[in-house]
Structure formats: C-alpha cells, structure tokens
Amino acid sequence: MTQSHTYVLAAGGTGGHMVPAAALAEELAGRGHHVVLISDDRGVRYPGLFDGVETHVLPAGRLGGGPLGWVRAAAKVMAGRSMARKLYKQLRPACVIGFGGYPALPSLLAAFRSGIPTVIHEQNAVLGRVNRYVAGKVDAIATSYENVERLQDSWKAKTHLVGNPVRESVLALRNRPYPMLDEDGIFRVLVTGGSQGATILSQVVPDGLALLPVHFRRRLQVTHQARVEDIDQVRAKYANHDIPAEIATYLPDLPERLAWSHIVIARAGASTIAELTAAGRPAILVPLPSATDDHQTANAREITAAGGARTISQRAFNPTELAKQIQKLGLDPVALENAAKKAWGCGRPHAARDLADLVESINAPEAPAGVRRAALRGNTGGARPAFAMTEHRA
Structure with missing residues (x-):
C-alpha cells in the first residue's frame, strides 16, 4: 500500500x-x-x-x-x-x-x-x-x-x-466513436476561443461558413462561443447567412458539444489541444499571435504535422481561407474521419x-x-x- x-x-x-x-x-x-x-x-x-x-x-x-x-x-x-x-x-x-x-x-x-x-x-x-x-x-x-x-x-x-492532463469528462470521449457523417447528413461545427471567446473567430467564421458551397452550407449546424460584446453581432451574421447557430458566452457542457462535433475551429491553447487530441476531433486552429513566446503556434505543430488539424495564422485568417480549409477537410467524409484518427493518435x-x-x-x-x-x-x-x-x- x-x-x-x-x-x-x-x-x-x-x-x-x-x-x-x-x-x-x-x-x-x-x-x-x-x-x-x-x-x-x-x-x-x-x-x-x-x-x-x-x-x-x-x-x-x-x-x-x-x-x-x-x-x-x-x-x-x-x-x-x-x-x-x-x-x-x-x-x-x-x-x-x-x-x-x-x-x-x-x-x-x-x-x-x-x-x-x-x-x-x-x-x-x-x-x-x-x-x-x-x-x-x-x-x-x-x-x-x-x-x-x-x-x-x-x-x-x-x-x-x-x-x-484533461478533465475526466473530456477523457471519457476517447472511447466514443467519431460521429457518423454521410454526404447528406448534418455537419456540426464547434467554434470556441477559450473561456473568454475570441473576437477574430466571431468576425471571420460566420462569413467563412457562408462562402461554402450551397449544398454544404445547408447541412451546417454551428455552436459558437463568443465574447459578451460580440454576441449580438455574431447572432445577426449567422441569421443573415441563414446558418443555424447556437451562440453562447459560456458552454458548461463543452465536453458533450465536443463529442458530437465533426470539426472544431479554435485557438491553440494548451488545454484546447489536449482536449482535441484526447477526444480525437479534427480542427482548424488559429493561434493567438500575442501569446507569450508565440507558444500557441508551437502548440499546434504536432497535431498539424500529424494531419489532425490545419493551422491558419491570424494574419492569414479570413473568410476565403477558412472556407477553403473547411472544404479540404469536410467535403470528404473519409478524409475527415482520417483526420479525427490522426488527432486521436496525438493524445496522451x-x-x-x-x-x-x-x-x-x-x-x-x-x-x-x-x-x-x-x-x-x-x-x-x-x-x-x-x-x-x-x-x-x-
């Protein structure tokens, strides 16, 4: 003992x-x-x-x-x-x-x-x-x-x-399968900038999703965590683009949201990367450029090199680039599931x-x-x- x-x-x-x-x-x-x-x-x-x-x-x-x-x-x-x-x-x-x-x-x-x-x-x-x-x-x-x-x-x-280390509620997702996705099924997107959200994600993501092909855009279902000061503008953008979206400043059930997400758009904080790799969820990462020693860019390298994520610098993060990267990952269900497996493989x-x-x-x-x-x-x-x-x- x-x-x-x-x-x-x-x-x-x-x-x-x-x-x-x-x-x-x-x-x-x-x-x-x-x-x-x-x-x-x-x-x-x-x-x-x-x-x-x-x-x-x-x-x-x-x-x-x-x-x-x-x-x-x-x-x-x-x-x-x-x-x-x-x-x-x-x-x-x-x-x-x-x-x-x-x-x-x-x-x-x-x-x-x-x-x-x-x-x-x-x-x-x-x-x-x-x-x-x-x-x-x-x-x-x-x-x-x-x-x-x-x-x-x-x-x-x-x-x-x-x-x-991650929370047990996130670690439990490791044994849950990646959600099934067929060509006509709902495509669920989770957008999170951390506990305080991220203004750049709120500015770019709705417009980027709106640039997707019509047959893809109609399948979208979005959960978007936004800052308090951005939430009304974000809600209006999704409504104008006719994209179903749930907007919140805080997601108490984030592990469950992560469980059913097909793709995550997020910053590259240490906890975010650990949770993505624990659950095995592909992502588009936008590192915070002001992070000390640019550590978020470094955080994103392993999962990106493995093929489990795509990284876009904030300087290059615009609606056109986002739409292009989502299509590369999301239009092929097999490729998307492979990306999920590669993200999972980076988990500890x-x-x-x-x-x-x-x-x-x-x-x-x-x-x-x-x-x-x-x-x-x-x-x-x-x-x-x-x-x-x-x-x-x-």
Whole structure:
C-alpha cells in the first residue's frame, strides 16, 4: 500500500494552469494523498475544479511596469515565499508541484529554501517564463510535448514526457466513436476561443461558413462561443447567412458539444489541444499571435504535422481561407474521419496518471533519496520516464 503524503500544487489563475493541476489533484487524492492548492484569487475560485481541496492564496507579483514595477513584484514574491515557508512547516509536504504562472513562483522558491523536492509541469510547447526561471533547480520537469522550445540541454536528463492532463469528462470521449457523417447528413461545427471567446473567430467564421458551397452550407449546424460584446453581432451574421447557430458566452457542457462535433475551429491553447487530441476531433486552429513566446503556434505543430488539424495564422485568417480549409477537410467524409484518427493518435490519455507516478517516484519509500534522484535523472530526451509507463500513442 502506498504511503500517504501531502502534496502542494502551485498554479497560476488561468484555466491553462488550473485544469491540469485539478486533474493531478484528483489523481493524487484518489491514491490516498492529501492535496493542497496554492494560487491567486482567480485560481482558488475557479468553478468546479477544486471543490473540497484545501486552498491558500499567497501574494505574487507579475513583472512589468518598469523598474518600479519590478521592485514591487519582487517584494510580493518574497512576501509570498515567506508565507509559503511558514505554511510548509505545518503541512510538511513531500513535494511541491508547479504548473507555471507567476502565482506559482513563491511556492517553488519556498520549497527550494526549505529543501522540499519539486516538480514542474509545462503545458505548452514552449517552456514558460516562470518554469524557465526555476527549471535548473527542480528535481523533475514534466512536459506535454515531445519537443519543447526553451528547454535547455542541461535540463533534458530530468525531463519526462507525460502529456497535459484533461478533465475526466473530456477523457471519457476517447472511447466514443467519431460521429457518423454521410454526404447528406448534418455537419456540426464547434467554434470556441477559450473561456473568454475570441473576437477574430466571431468576425471571420460566420462569413467563412457562408462562402461554402450551397449544398454544404445547408447541412451546417454551428455552436459558437463568443465574447459578451460580440454576441449580438455574431447572432445577426449567422441569421443573415441563414446558418443555424447556437451562440453562447459560456458552454458548461463543452465536453458533450465536443463529442458530437465533426470539426472544431479554435485557438491553440494548451488545454484546447489536449482536449482535441484526447477526444480525437479534427480542427482548424488559429493561434493567438500575442501569446507569450508565440507558444500557441508551437502548440499546434504536432497535431498539424500529424494531419489532425490545419493551422491558419491570424494574419492569414479570413473568410476565403477558412472556407477553403473547411472544404479540404469536410467535403470528404473519409478524409475527415482520417483526420479525427490522426488527432486521436496525438493524445496522451494517461497524463494525470503518469504525472502522479512521476511525483510519487520522488518519494518512493523503497529507495534512498540519492537513488531516487539518480532514477529521475536517468530519463533522457523526455521520451519515457525511468519508472514504468505505458505507451501514450495509439
């Protein structure tokens, strides 16, 4: 029987950080461990993710605003580190796991100072700023992609490819078949820009769908997540084009919508890619150009290279280009189903389990500390951890 430990999860307040943290929390709790979340005000209040989990809010500064802003941020980080060290004396955590974002930094710095083992998880295909800052000091780095930019060669020996954990409701779609599509059947399109929608999708998608051949356009059924300020304009566009569409600012049943979708038009955030590949849904991806280090473009490369998606830069994203790409994917049901299979093949459905295995391996009671560290360092290139892991790909 596995010995029970306390694990601290430190994550920034956005969904991209909080969703994988919540998936790990559920996995660790299911193994009998005590899980504690440290985040900011947004993170601890994220709806439906951390119900019943002990949570703490610590100050954390975000770099910006010139020299004065840096000084203020540093002061907040140091205050957060001090508070975290006091908290660790009570909790005595076996490991602190960081998921990126500035709110994770004080917790990790406190763990370094207190001699507590640390792991970081990177959701994107580019190592984030906070993770880059601490990567040299942590015991293990878990990645979501085989190739991660900004990952130094000196860190690769302790790097482990696990994938990006997704919600159980999305993971359950992996065993559901791709929805049947015949030449005269309904063609369901899901448009989502993340939790806040995306204005560029609202501006382009309705007009792009309107350019499809008449026999194809008449088969469309659209669900479109839009920003509050865009929703009336989007609704009017679909009505003018006589395209049946459900418009909403929030989709609480997104996994079910994903289940029956034939194609998804979306940004290329880490959670979006993880969900598309978990469910096996072909997509047209429009990376957010302002994303730090252009990480969304990097996120889209694997599924696009595999043939499970088509990527259009925002600069080239216009109604004509969108219509062209949808026709390439959607007019041939066999090609569309093959794209779904290729997207599915990029999925790493055991990410939460494998990340939990990695975390537990640091505290494996059967091996002395030095041996455990050596085992973790034994993995090269992120291909497979030293502990047992089943193959991720189909």
